[in-house]
Amino acid sequence: xxxxxxxxxxxxxxxxxxxTDADLWHKTARQLAQDGxxxxxxxxxxxxxxxxxxxxxxxxxxxxFAERSEGFFDKLRRKLLKAxxxxxxxxxxxxxxxxxxxxxxxxxxxxxxxxxxxxMSLRYSAVVETNSSIWWPDDSQADFMYALFSxxxxxxxxxxxxxxxxxxxxxxxxxxxxxxWDNYVRAPSVPVPTDIDRWAIATLExxxxxxxxxxxLFRVLAESxxxxxxxxxxxxxxxxxxxTLRMLARRLDLSNVExxxxxxxxxxxxxENHLLVHAARFEGFPGRLTEAMWHQxxxxxxxxxAAKGLYEHGRTAFVAAAARVQLLDTALEEAWQRRYxxxxxxxxxxxxxxxxxxxxxxxxxxxxLVGTPI
Amino acid sequence: xxxxxxxxxxxxxxxxxxxxxxxxxxxxKGLGHDVxxxxxxxxxxxxxxxxxxxxxxxxxxxxxGLSALSPxxxxxxxxxxxxxxxxxxxxxxxxxxxxxxxxxxxxxxxGIEWMSFCVEQDLAFVxxxxxxxxxxxxxxxxxxxLRGAYSQARASFFVSKASADELELQIGMSLYQAEIARNxxxxxxxxxxxxxxxxxxxxxxxxxRLEPKAKGQDLLLRVLANPKWRSRDFTVNLYGAGAxxxxxxxxxSKYQLESIRFAGHTNDVQGIWETNHILLLPSRYEGLPLxxxxxxxxxxxAVITDVSGNAExxxxxxxxxxxxxxxxxxxxDALEHAWxxxxxxxxxxxEARSLAEQILPKDPxxxxxxxxxxxxxxxxxxVTDPWPVGWRR
Numbered sequence: 219x220x221x222x223x224x225x226x227x228x229x230x231x232x233x234x235x236x237x238t239d240a241d242l243w244h245k246t247a248r249q250l251a252q253d254g255x256x257x258x259x260x261x262x263x264x265x266x267x268x269x270x271x272x273x274x275x276x277x278x279x280x281x282x283f284a285e286r287s288e289g290f291f292d293k294l295r296r297k298l299l300k301a302x303x304x305x306x307x308x309x310x311x312x313x314x315x316x317x318x319x320x321x322x323x324x325x326x327x328x329x330x331x332x333x334x335x336x337x338m339s340l341r342y343s344a345v346v347e348t349n350s351s352i353w354w355p356d357d358s359q360a361d362f363m364y365a366l367f368s369x370x371x372x373x374x375x376x377x378x379x380x381x382x383x384x385x386x387x388x389x390x391x392x393x394x395x396x397x398x399w400d401n402y403v404r405a406p407s408v409p410v411p412t413d414i415d416r417w418a419i420a421t422l423e424x425x426x427x428x429x430x431x432x433x434x435l436f437r438v439l440a441e442s443x444x445x446x447x448x449x450x451x452x453x454x455x456x457x458x459x460x461x462t463l464r465m466l467a468r469r470l471d472l473s474n475v476e477x478x479x480x481x482x483x484x485x486x487x488x489x490e491n492h493l494l495v496h497a498a499r500f501e502g503f504p505g506r507l508t509e510a511m512w513h514q515x516x517x518x519x520x521x522x523x524a525a526k527g528l529y530e531h532g533r534t535a536f537v538a539a540a541a542r543v544q545l546l547d548t549a550l551e552e553a554w555q556r557r558y559x560x561x562x563x564x565x566x567x568x569x570x571x572x573x574x575x576x577x578x579x580x581x582x583x584x585x586x587l588v589g590t591p592i
Numbered sequence: 593x594x595x596x597x598x599x600x601x602x603x604x605x606x607x608x609x610x611x612x613x614x615x616x617x618x619x620x621k622g623l624g625h626d627v628x629x630x631x632x633x634x635x636x637x638x639x640x641x642x643x644x645x646x647x648x649x650x651x652x653x654x655x656x657g658l659s660a661l662s663p664x665x666x667x668x669x670x671x672x673x674x675x676x677x678x679x680x681x682x683x684x685x686x687x688x689x690x691x692x693x694x695x696x697x698x699x700x701x702x703g704i705e706w707m708s709f710c711v712e713q714d715l716a717f718v719x720x721x722x723x724x725x726x727x728x729x730x731x732x733x734x735x736x737x738l739r740g741a742y743s744q745a746r747a748s749f750f751v752s753k754a755s756a757d758e759l760e761l762q763i764g765m766s767l768y769q770a771e772i773a774r775n776x777x778x779x780x781x782x783x784x785x786x787x788x789x790x791x792x793x794x795x796x797x798x799x800x801r802l803e804p805k806a807k808g809q810d811l812l813l814r815v816l817a818n819p820k821w822r823s824r825d826f827t828v829n830l831y832g833a834g835a836x837x838x839x840x841x842x843x844x845s846k847y848q849l850e851s852i853r854f855a856g857h858t859n860d861v862q863g864i865w866e867t868n869h870i871l872l873l874p875s876r877y878e879g880l881p882l883x884x885x886x887x888x889x890x891x892x893x894a895v896i897t898d899v900s901g902n903a904e905x906x907x908x909x910x911x912x913x914x915x916x917x918x919x920x921x922x923x924x925d926a927l928e929h930a931w932x933x934x935x936x937x938x939x940x941x942x943e944a945r946s947l948a949e950q951i952l953p954k955d956p957x958x959x960x961x962x963x964x965x966x967x968x969x970x971x972x973x974x975v976t977d978p979w980p981v982g983w984r985r
Contacts, residue, residue: 351804351805351808351810351876352727352805352876353805354803354804354805354836355836355839356835356836357835357836357837357838357839360836360838360839386810386814386843387839388839389839389840389842389843389846390842426729427726427729428727428728428729431726433726433729433761433762434726437761458731458732458733459729459730459731459732459735460732461732461735461764462729462730462732462735462762462763462764465764466761466764469764499726499727521919521921539916539917539919539921539922540916540917540918540919540922541726541917542898542916542917544916545916545917
């Protein structure tokens with residue numbers, strides 16, 4: 219870093235634990251601080267972000283928890299002082315950053331922060347973790363959003379598909395868009411389980427059917443031909459919908475589905491599974507999925523993930539056109555018929571991720587950030 | 593008998609979801625029953641809501657803005673807070689002393705507070721679900737609340753079987769008392785079939801509000817941007833208005849699509865089908881689209897996506913071409929299939945019409961009203977769900 223720059227990272231998402239799916243933000247904050255930047259972090263008080271913020275504070279990064287809603291006395295104070303700007307936003311002006319990095323889960327999370335930065339003539343960049351066709355701005359919102367995104371120094375996406383989706387939603391190009399990778403940990407590959415009397419298939423977090431269509435997977439597995447096959451479905455992780463999903467598995471009488479809970483390492487997971495299934499309804503960066511590739515496991519995924527360039531149908535994965543029972547069933551059936559090819563496909567998956575992944579996503583991202591003309 | 597109709601619609605003063613309950617209210621009033629309607633307060637009510645009042649149906653309001661309150665109410669609200677005020681709005685329902693409360697919802701969850709209130713007060717109620725989607729999933733806690741409410745309903749009405757099935761998955765409960773209610777169609781006559789337009793050019797009508805989030809017009813534009821569609825003598829008329837009109841126009845301009853025409857909103861549905869050969873509905877989610885029902889009565893085939901209840905009214909390849917999912921590729925496949933069979937569209941339209949005659953009631957409001965009268969009888973007890981009992985459907 220040639221000169222000491224003041225960078226503020228704002229975690230703008232209000233939807234825990236989504237906002238902390240990505241590892242990149244706090245690793246970036248830490249590295250920028252190590253490299254001599256003056257870094258501050260503002261977070262909207264998500265539980266899991268707190269731990270990262272506390273760790274950052276120990277390393278000399280200034281942190282501030284932003285309460286989403288103002289308390290009575292905050293509002294009164296603002297009224298008495300006739301202050302138009304909520305205190306949390308004013309913290310930004312107090313820091314006087316050279317660049318504000320506004321980190322949102324969706325394209326709309328960061329809008330108030332971007333609007334504030336624009337009004338205060340602060341330079342800002344935006345990170346959009348994910349996007350989906352189920353959000354669609356109306357005409358006036360789209361104009362407002364475009365005005366803000368077009369003023370950003372850079373707009374970072376975790377996939378070209380999410381950038382393309384936003385360009386459709388705004389019907390405008392995002393000129394200064396960059397595609398980045400989330401941080402990943404490349405642990406040594408674990409061998410494929412040798413037990414082929416019972417094929418083991420893993421499905422990972424998030425256990426949220428809005429994102430990962432476990433309901434669709436369960437309905438496929440309820441078909442009679444899947445019940446008689448020697449396979450086990452291991453469901454890892456937990457969520458606010460876990461009880462409903464367990465109920466659903468019981469109602470469908472899926473004896474081959476086992477909920478394994480949270481807390482397993484990738485080595486533990488992949489030492490006991492041959493294949494990954496992830497029927498994404500929408501997705502940001504599929505970090506846990508790339509771990510499967512590092513461990514040389516192929517996958518059954520939806521087109522949405524294949525569109526990110528990570529998977530190739532028939533070579534590294536089996537791709538369903540969408541998270542629908544019939545379409546996922548078709549992809550799973552092909553996978554099952556070709557199950558003896560899974561090790562070979564796993565090798566191809568490893569080669570693909572080695573080719574696509576930057577060697578150090580954090581450093582690459584920091585270079586992009588400080589390379590921004592500020 | 594005494595009926596109360598609660599509408600949870602608050603995004604605008606009127607919408608297609610309001611037709612069923614409001615027409616049922618008028619029908620019951622006409623039959624001599626006591627009827628009250630509880631609707632969201634607007635500074636200016638829609639004419640169809642005003643008509644209820646003109647026909648002698650008292651209107652009660654929820655979500656009243658401060659300007660609509662009396663000074664006493666304002667003071668009460670300030671003292672008790674907003675939550676208590678909302679409870680007070682629910683209390684109006686109890687004051688009606690209804691034999692049956694009909695809670696009309698745009699989705700499956702927006703009437704939960706009204707349903708819970710009915711459970712608490714031991715009021716007989718039936719929810720009406722106009723739409724559902726796999727794009728939302730309740731938390732475990734909220735699912736339990738929904739189970740508690742739906743399990744106590746005398747019946748739960750859905751506009752499609754798929755919507756009921758989806759809710760069963762979402763809340764983990766068999767809806768034993770689920771029933772299908774069909775929405776009224778006002779703009780087509782079941783006794784008249786519009787003449788078949790001359791072809792070529794082949795013309796498709798996309799009859800849907802301009803809202804890609806739900807109606808998927810963006811998918812259609814991306815399909816038609818494919819060179820093979822540019823060279824075909826095929827035009828798509830987009831009927832409807834909506835909050836994303838400018839965005840869609842910009843996309844049409846960006847893709848330089850000469851095959852798309854924005855035809856605006858019209859109530860002349862017969863006119864639509866005198867001009868167009870086929871319905872094109874690339875929806876991402878639905879309840880059961882009225883546009884599909886109307887096109888079937890008008891003897892037109894359709895290209896639809898397999899979402900919610902769409903496929904329940906159609907036979908793929910015989911009365912419609914069904915895209916397996918709302919994606920560009922699936923829609924392109926279905927549209928391509930349709931194009932290859934365009935000479936069969938007229939015959940398929942006849943098949944669609946005969947399916948409408950078999951499946952759809954000519955007087956859906958009459959059917960619904962008759963059922964409500966049965967459900968309002970004290971002897972009409974709710975069916976309890978002996979959970980868990982396994983998978984029913």
